Amino acid sequence: MHEPASPTTSKLQYFNRDQGWIQVHERPCPFHSQTFLDTMQEMVLNPNYNTSWILRADILLDSRSDDISEELSCCSLLKEEERTYVLAPEFEMRGFVRSRTVVRRFIPRNPQRDKATNQTCLFFEERVEDRVLGNLKTLVVYIAHAASTEELPYYLPAVKGVAFLYEETPGPIEELESIQKISIHYLLFTPSTIESPGMTTRLERTALRLMDRIIKVGNGSIRGYEKKVHHDLVVPRERSQDTYLKLRVRHAKRLMDSWVEKTDPKKHVFEDILIAAFLIELWEDMYRSGKGEFPGFVDIGCGNGVLVDILLREGYKGYGFDARRRMTWKIFERETQECLSEKVLIPWVLGDEMIKAAALAEAEAEGIKQLRIAAEENLQLEGGIMAGIHDGRFQEGTFIISNHADELTGWTPLLAKASNSPFLIIPCCSHDLSGDKHRHKSTVIKTGAVENVDKLGTRIGTISSEYASLVEWTATIAQDVGYVVEREVMRIPSTRNIGLIGRKCGDGEMSVGEVLEREGGGVGWADKAFALRRMQLQKGHG
Ligand SMILES: C[S@@+](CC[C@H](N)C(=O)[O-])C[C@H]1O[C@@H](n2cnc3c(N)ncnc32)[C@H](O)[C@@H]1O
Incomplete structure (x- = not known):
């Protein structure tokens, strides 16, 4: 059982100009970057597996272009004022290029209680020229389409951004194995201070749960686990x-x-x-x-x-x-x-005789005169249907x-x-x-x-x-x-x-x-x- 670590200064402060990032959790993982990316894709498409508050995510935009402004202008599903969250210039990461932009709409399980909301998910690859031999970094960032905590529904972490950083570094020479780890970071709406640290136990728990899920799905996929249940084949x-x-x-x-x-x-x-x-x-x-x-x-x-x-x-x-x-x-x-x-x-294929015998026996057993009369009378009718029996x-x-x-x-x-x-x-x-x-x-x-x-x-x-x-x-x-x-x-x-x-x-x-x-x-x-x-x-x- 992993306990949430106390939030520490985040490495993301080095990659991103916003100094408000804090690292909430870090854990070693046994899989490589492709598995991490596959797992993050699974998490982005199916947030309902992380929490029962969410019914599903509808994908409003999924682009692999590094310039999405044109696609955004054609995307009628997104309100004008939300486009800045998708372009997200303040989420540019030094040393990384954006490889995929997904905008998802969370559909809550109980729309009477919780509102739907949108979120942008950015996938980043490390810039080739910035790579250090033997090291590898991949980053996924979720951006809330909200200007403050109050605008966010209860089922989402009350933060402006959540980042998942995957890092691979060479292990000791004699082991020939690399060391992989994942860390989770939050960008708070209001930068953390001593008086107002911004972090809550709930936020820490959310990070822990997200980490557990990534490790579980990633481990499952390296063990060759295939999702056994395939829903929605007949009706979307x-x-x-x-x-x-x-x-x-x-x-x-x-x-x-x-x-x-x-x-x-x-x-x-x-x-x-x-x-x-x-x-x-x-x-x-x-x-x-x-x-x-x-x-x-x-x-x-x-x-x-x-x-x-x-x-x-x-x-x-x-x-x-x-x-x-x-x-x-x-x-x-x-x-x-x-x-x-x-x-x-x-x-009907069982024949009138079977029906008649059973109906009469039933009438005897229950001593219901009416049923007996009904049975006898109805058996004379074409089709052999009698009261109380469907053929x-x-x-x-x-x-x-x-x-x-x-x-x-x-x-x-x-x-x-x-x-x-x-x-x-x-x-x-x-x-x-x-x-x-x-x-x-x-x-x-x-x-x-x-x-x-x-x-x-x-x-x-x-x-x-x-x-x-x-x-x-x-x-x-x-x-x-x-x-x-x-x-x-x-x-x-x-x-x-x-x-x-x-x-x-x-x-x-x-x-x-x-x-x-x-x-x-x-x-x-x-x-x-x-x-x-x-x-x-x-x-x-x-
Ligand atoms: C497990 S219950 C399910 C009831 C309902 N379809 C549901 O899902 O809640 C099975 C039902 O099939 C009915 N049933 C079984 N054989 C039947 C028959 N020969 N004629 C009419 N009903 C029958 C039983 O009376 C029983 O109510």
Whole structure:
């Protein structure tokens, strides 16, 4: 554990004419300058990995030119008065040349509480003529677009500039190794004096945290660590996050204030807002700009119905059903309540006989005369749909949402195929097509029709975890019936966060019936689906 060192006079005072720099922290590092530069780039592009206060950084300008005045004059994203911060003549460093200028805009996680602000990040290389043989220096400087501490949001260090200096010097002759170190420096708004030192414990801690992060990312990259999680392959991050922020304002408080389940409202509400934002942006690409009318959605196994409620209130027509009604349904306005129903899904392919037998057995078990009559009467109807049962056929093209729908996960691509529907599946617990809990075998991922796989890199090969195997099993079923499966690591607070998206479908190598046969059929599904309802009734699941 490193403690922050007491601030000392900064070497930057030698490089920069501003005498206000102070050095806050210095640490040896095991990597070379290129790794330092790669790490700093990662830090500049993803400040959200350093602090949970920041949602992301939008890059307003990224220039490798040493004269950026022309680019600046064309950059409509920056206000006139902010351009001086980017040109930053007072941040010229003796012995260095500016090699890259990035202007980033911090988007706070809570825009109601914190404001967005801009910052310039300058990358410097040591001037060739100033290099001392065997020595190397690289410098990155962050410049606040603010004239005083008061103009800065809480989530940024209250300083005018932060500098990261990387230095490499030759080690002892016999070791043939160079010595590398990184130091962090602040330029205070008001130069430090004995009476008013300007440094605070908070500023020291921030420097320490930034240093920890640089060392961690740099060490990771020399160990050949590759970022395993690749988000935002299907919908750009900016779009889903901006929509999320808008939805959060409109829905989070009202849903949490009226929460009636025993479960944690925060988890459910924010997760469903995040999924809704993703869906809205996905649908924007699929259906807007003259690509056709939105066909409506169905949320199968919709649970508390929060996702259905948000989407309906955002103007998307659709409905949801679940084997068991939830208390939450009562908190919604009438329009939402009318779009939620208690139905057990028993796929039509399993045949009327299975449905009839299970429905009658259920009626006997529950002693509900009505259900028995309804079952018998409805079985005479064309399509075999009876009260309380959904046969899994939807209006053509309906977008199917299968979010943590447990037993319904593997069935979703088959149901989708039959209704010519696109889908989003976020698998959760592992079951087979009969509804039994089942750990799917590790499998080698096909590369064929699976989009994004090569971009994910690490996803080709043998899958070992139960969750990964479930995801691959579900994707394989979808591909077998002809879907091109896209993957998205959803930005939701759950470890079960892989989204499988099917919006393109061809003929497929197998029919729905063939896949069902290969997977052992759905023996006992109807009994288990009804039993599930009874079990959940007893458990009081949220
Ligand atoms: C883990 S919960 C998830 C609920 C909701 N989608 C969510 O993410 O909060 C799984 C849901 O699937 C429902 N379900 C499972 N099999 C079903 C079936 N055959 N018919 C209707 N609902 C079913 C269960 O009742 C349960 O509410």
